Amino acid sequence: MFRNVAELIEQAKADSISISEVMIRQEMDVHQRSREEVMGQMERNLVIMEEAVERGLQGVTSHSGLTGNDAVLLQKYMEKGNTLSGHLLLDAVSKAVATNEVNAAMGMICATPTAGSAGCVPGALFAVKERLQPTREQMIRFLFTAGAFGFVVANNASISGAEGGCQAEVGSAAAMASAAVVEMAGGTPEQSSEAFAITLKNMLGLVCDPVAGLVEVPCVKRNAAGASNAIVSADMALAGITSRIPCDEVIGAMYRIGRSMPSSLRETAEGGLAATPTGRRLAEMINGITKEKE
Amino acid sequence: MKYQSVFDIIGPVMVGPSSSHTAGAARIGRAARLIFGKEPTWAAVHLYGSFAKTYRGHGTDLAIVGGLLGYDTDDDRIRFALETAKKKNMKIEFIEDTAATEHPNTARVKLGTDDSSMELVGVSIGGGKVEITELNGFELRMSGNKPAILIMHNDRFGAIASVTQILAMHEINIAHMEVSRKDVGKDALMVIETDQNVEDNVMKDLEQASHINRVSRLMS
Numbered sequence: 061m062f063r064n065v066a067e068l069i070e071q072a073k074a075d076s077i078s079i080s081e082v083m084i085r086q087e088m089d090v091h092q093r094s095r096e097e098v099m100g101q102m103e104r105n106l107v108i109m110e111e112a113v114e115r116g117l118q119g120v121t122s123h124s125g126l127t128g129n130d131a132v133l134l135q136k137y138m139e140k141g142n143t144l145s146g147h148l149l150l151d152a153v154s155k156a157v158a159t160n161e162v163n164a165a166m167g168m169i170c171a172t173p174t175a176g177s178a179g180c181v182p183g184a185l186f187a188v189k190e191r192l193q194p195t196r197e198q199m200i201r202f203l204f205t206a207g208a209f210g211f212v213v214a215n216n217a218s219i220s221g222a223e224g225g226c227q228a229e230v231g232s233a234a235a236m237a238s239a240a241v242v243e244m245a246g247g248t249p250e251q252s253s254e255a256f257a258i259t260l261k262n263m264l265g266l267v268c269d270p271v272a273g274l275v276e277v278p279c280v281k282r283n284a285a286g287a288s289n290a291i292v293s294a295d296m297a298l299a300g301i302t303s304r305i306p307c308d309e310v311i312g313a314m315y316r317i318g319r320s321m322p323s324s325l326r327e328t329a330e331g332g333l334a335a336t337p338t339g340r341r342l343a344e345m346i347n348g349i350t351k352e353k354e
Numbered sequence: 355m356k357y358q359s360v361f362d363i364i365g366p367v368m369v370g371p372s373s374s375h376t377a378g379a380a381r382i383g384r385a386a387r388l389i390f391g392k393e394p395t396w397a398a399v400h401l402y403g404s405f406a407k408t409y410r411g412h413g414t415d416l417a418i419v420g421g422l423l424g425y426d427t428d429d430d431r432i433r434f435a436l437e438t439a440k441k442k443n444m445k446i447e448f449i450e451d452t453a454a455t456e457h458p459n460t461a462r463v464k465l466g467t468d469d470s471s472m473e474l475v476g477v478s479i480g481g482g483k484v485e486i487t488e489l490n491g492f493e494l495r496m497s498g499n500k501p502a503i504l505i506m507h508n509d510r511f512g513a514i515a516s517v518t519q520i521l522a523m524h525e526i527n528i529a530h531m532e533v534s535r536k537d538v539g540k541d542a543l544m545v546i547e548t549d550q551n552v553e554d555n556v557m558k559d560l561e562q563a564s565h566i567n568r569v570s571r572l573m574s
Binding site: 083086087090091092101105162164167168169171172173174175181206207208210211218219220221222228270272273274275323326327330347 | 408409459
């Protein structure tokens with residue numbers, strides 16, 4: 061099994077295969093499963109992601125009422141055609157938001173790598189899909205590439221907000237998406253790792269401070285930022301820009317930053333935005349409603 | 355390495371809103387239910403760290419109870435788990451514990467019926483992945499979503515050999531194995547994660563092996 065990004069790239073180069081192929085072969089090898097089984101399971105995950113986006117784009121509202129329907133607002137805004145950041149980027153943003161709005165409403169999603177960060181990967185995937193026109197297999201491979209990088213982060217750092225802050229969740233998810241966009245766009249394995257490093261560097265230090273402890277504020281909008289960050293960094297890597305700090309060292313930095321974060325900023329709803337006057341007021345309001353119901 | 359599969363990263367398919375606080379919590383509850391071997395009539399759940407601070411918002415309570423009812427992470431019925439438990443007269447209590455734990459998302463699940471009980475500690479390590487770290491006072495380490503057998507036995511010569519012999523006979527491959535005991539020569543626990551599900555006939559053979567007191571299993 062590859063233990064870090066350097067080994068992942070090395071394996072891809074040694075066998076002249078893509079990162080997705082390294083991940084697929086490892087999964088088959090370690091778990092003694094056939095290619096059909098492994099590809100089939102990933103396609104089922106892809107279908108769940110498609111359904112979640114579809115549902116979010118129709119409009120959903122969470123139980124607390126804190127989030128919902130922003131994906132619809134974005135799609136309507138895009139229809140006017142004169143957006144500032146352009147169709148593809150906003151499409152990624154709206155589909156990331158759609159996924160997390162469904163998640164906040166306790167709908168069905170696929171964790172990538174977590175539920176709170178589940179919007180970044182599908183948001184980026186379904187937005188670049190229109191531009192790159194991938195085959196179904198390429199879309200499934202997108203998820204294996206994202207998964208390969210996430211695998212390294214999960215084993216060498218953390219993908220838990222309670223352990224490493226939001227940088228470990230949305231930071232990892234955005235970087236995974238970025239690496240996968242590069243492969244789908246025809247970039248090299250090295251360029252995927254550059255995109256991953258660039259994205260994660262720009263997310264370092266991000267704290268996990270959910271208002272009222274709900275995966276809503278600011279999580280939904282952080283996925284919007286994650287998806288757009290992923291695409292911008294992918295473009296940078298495809299342009300030939302490299303990260304001065306190697307990918308594995310960026311992951312190491314993320315881990316150490318997470319370790320030094322106080323617990324108030326690691327998913328306890330005691331610091332950051334959760335501790336603002338408005339954050340506290342919303343928490344009281346929501347907790348009041350919950351207690352009344354009991 | 356803690357994470358062994360790409361589907362730990364891209365997955366699980368789950369009911370929102372949190373992979374650690376909802377999906378992971380459901381898996382801890384479900385593992386407890388499966389190891390206990392039947393539906394409990396009561397449960398007292400101690401929550402620590404981030405679990406204790408945010409469990410209502412994340413539906414951690416719904417998810418753990420859903421798991422106790424046997425639901426998996428992608429089961430829509432999780433949303434109504436507390437109501438269902440109430441209808442079934444299952445007595446559920448949640449305790450926000452302030453004790454420090456090694457990992458921020460830890461739950462101690464005590465559960466039982468009128469005549470038997472069990473205590474299990476589960477940790478939700480991120481992305482829906484969990485580790486069971488304690489069972490009835492025995493320390494252990496298992497993932498809770500792989501097939502496994504748990505064997506309470508007497509710490510005697512040959513107890514382990516008799517178990518592995520039965521598994522070999524049925525061509526079951528051991529992926530991970532751990533033995534822990536409280537005292538020399540007393541009660542001990544064997545935890546064996548396997549590549550395949552352990553079927554009824556194997557369970558029967560294991561129950562009849564020497565020095566074995568109780569056998570339970572997890573199926574995937």
